[in-house]
Amino acid sequence: MNMKTDKNELIHIPEAFISIILGTASGLLTYYIFLYFKIAIFGWNLGLLFAPLVAGYVETFFAEKLIGESIGAISAFILFLVTVIYGFIIDNATLGYNIITFGSIIVIVQAAVPTLVNYFGIVVIISMLSYLTGFFKKLTDKIDNTIRRFFGKEEKEEDIVIPFDDRESNEKLNSLDFTFLTYAHPKLKYDNLGYFYTTTVLERNTHIFHLSPENVEKKHLNELKEGKDECLIKLSEKIKKAGGNGVIDLEISYILNGLGGSCFQIISSGMGVKIKEEPPAS
Amino acid sequence: MILTSANTLENKTIMEYKGIVTGESLIGANIYKDLFSGVRDVVGGRTSTYEEEIKKARDIAFQSMKEKAEQLGANAIIGLKISYDNLGGTMGNTILITAYGTAIIYE
Numbered sequence: 001m002n003m004k005t006d007k008n009e010l011i012h013i014p015e016a017f018i019s020i021i022l023g024t025a026s027g028l029l030t031y032y033i034f035l036y037f038k039i040a041i042f043g044w045n046l047g048l049l050f051a052p053l054v055a056g057y058v059e060t061f062f063a064e065k066l067i068g069e070s071i072g073a074i075s076a077f078i079l080f081l082v083t084v085i086y087g088f089i090i091d092n093a094t095l096g097y098n099i100i101t102f103g104s105i106i107v108i109v110q111a112a113v114p115t116l117v118n119y120f121g122i123v124v125i126i127s128m129l130s131y132l133t134g135f136f137k138k139l140t141d142k143i144d145n146t147i148r149r150f151f152g153k154e155e156k157e158e159d160i161v162i163p164f165d166d167r168e169s170n171e172k173l174n175s176l177d178f179t180f181l182t183y184a185h186p187k188l189k190y191d192n193l194g195y196f197y198t199t200t201v202l203e204r205n206t207h208i209f210h211l212s213p214e215n216v217e218k219k220h221l222n223e224l225k226e227g228k229d230e231c232l233i234k235l236s237e238k239i240k241k242a243g244g245n246g247v248i249d250l251e252i253s254y255i256l257n258g259l260g261g262s263c264f265q266i267i268s269s270g271m272g273v274k275i276k277e278e279p280p281a282s
Numbered sequence: 283m284i285l286t287s288a289n290t291l292e293n294k295t296i297m298e299y300k301g302i303v304t305g306e307s308l309i310g311a312n313i314y315k316d317l318f319s320g321v322r323d324v325v326g327g328r329t330s331t332y333e334e335e336i337k338k339a340r341d342i343a344f345q346s347m348k349e350k351a352e353q354l355g356a357n358a359i360i361g362l363k364i365s366y367d368n369l370g371g372t373m374g375n376t377i378l379i380t381a382y383g384t385a386i387i388y389e
Contacts, residue, residue: 166346166349166350167350167353170303170350170353170354171353173301173302173304174300174301174302174354179299179301180301180302180384181299181302181361181384182302182360182361182362182363182382182383182384183288183289183360183361183384184289185289186289214310216310217308217310217376220308220369220376221306221307221308221378224306224308224369224378225306228304228306232302250302250382251363252304252363252365252380252382253365253367254365254367254369254378254380255367256367256368256369264369
């Protein structure tokens with residue numbers, strides 16, 4: 001009985017080879033197209049994910065046509081090796097644990113348990129798109145408001161990020177009785193008090209996940225502007241304490257800091273000075 | 283409104299120093315722009331989506347800075363500085379563009 005089965009399997013070897021070759025060729029072509037058009041997200045070429053996927057599907061398609069059953073997506077594995085070797089070693093030597101390696105492993109697992117992984121993949125992709133477009137939030141808000149209306153309750157207002165008052169901030173910074181100069185004036189008469197710097201650290205706000213991506217950006221920008229004002233005010237206070245009334249060659253810089261970029265650091269620095277008279281006309 | 287990174291204005295007299303003015307803007311990660319920027323680079327010449335986005339964000343930062351200078355009654359900004367800082371975000375693609383300088387009145 002077993003011998004008969006083995007014989008039947010051996011008969012299909014040429015068809016299996018054809019399927020693998022066609023799958024591999026399709027995968028390579030896909031990878032080439034993705035590389036040529038530089039179809040990438042966040043710098044990672046999507047061909048690394050799609051090439052093995054296409055290879056596996058094409059191979060399975062032909063195997064089912066020619067033999068009547070799947071042969072296990074061998075070309076997906078070949079493409080996984082090709083893309084990893086080219087993408088991580090030849091083109092970019094950053095082989096390691098990252099999203100692409102992880103994604104490629106999913107493709108391999110997908111070949112083994114396609115239905116489960118496909119459903120999982122669909123859920124992840126739809127969730128990502130939903131979050132990025134804010135679609136899910138808009139939909140749930142609409143449903144929530146419809147239910148509220150039905151029960152005669154007050155509708156929930158959309159999350160609005162209060163715009164940063166740039167005019168107020170401008171007035172505040174320029175009414176400190178302190179001179180901020182972004183350069184060193186050659187004719188300015190002053191006493192040099194030394195180099196001063198202040199730092200403001202802002203924790204990344206993790207309580208704004210419910211906002212749409214656009215509002216998250218606005219919220220972050222507002223926090224950065226507030227942080228910058230605070231940093232400059234602290235600098236002016238520090239120099240005033242040292243007997244100064246101005247800063248020259250002012251620099252403001254922003255740095256991502258902390259474990260996994262958990263906070264922003266704003267640094268203002270410059271030479272603290274006691275200006276003897278207003279900068280001369282030039 | 284004259285903008286210059288120098289500390290003087292050629293053939294002009296600086297009458298008054300009004301203070302510091304700043305402008306900021308953020309460019310967030312956008313999966314669609316990122317996905318198709320490579321295709322557009324090949325199909326539509328050199329101008330990439332990112333270049334366009336950065337230009338737009340820089341214009342917003344400059345505009346905000348100029349409005350603040352006007353608010354102070356200034357007609358020029360000298361000692362202008364501009365910086366581009368990566369602030370992480372989704373996959374490290376949030377860029378903060380900052381412009382700042384000294385607002386002055388010239389004659």
